[in-house]
Amino acid sequence: MDPAGAGAEFRIPTVGRQHGGSYSCSYRPQSEPFVSSEPSDPVQLVVA
Numbered sequence: 001m002d003p004a005g006a007g008a009e010f011r012i013p014t015v016g017r018q019h020g021g022s023y024s025c026s027y028r029p030q031s032e033p034f035v036s037s038e039p040s041d042p043v044q045l046v047v048a
Contacts (some may be wrong), residue, residue, distance in 0.1 A: 020047040 012019065022044055027037040 015047055017047045020045050 008025070022042045024039040024042040026039045028034060
């Protein structure tokens with residue numbers, strides 16, 4: 001996650017067509033209250 005908490009990078013070392021689809025993310029703190037954020041807008045991963 002970047003220092004401002006506005007983004008994160010996810011590396012996928014090996015990708016196949018089966019990994020394509022709609023992805024979103026959410027955040028859950030490591031301490032109380034353990035309340036997850038709303039999911040992000042989805043992104044579409046297309047593997048050609």
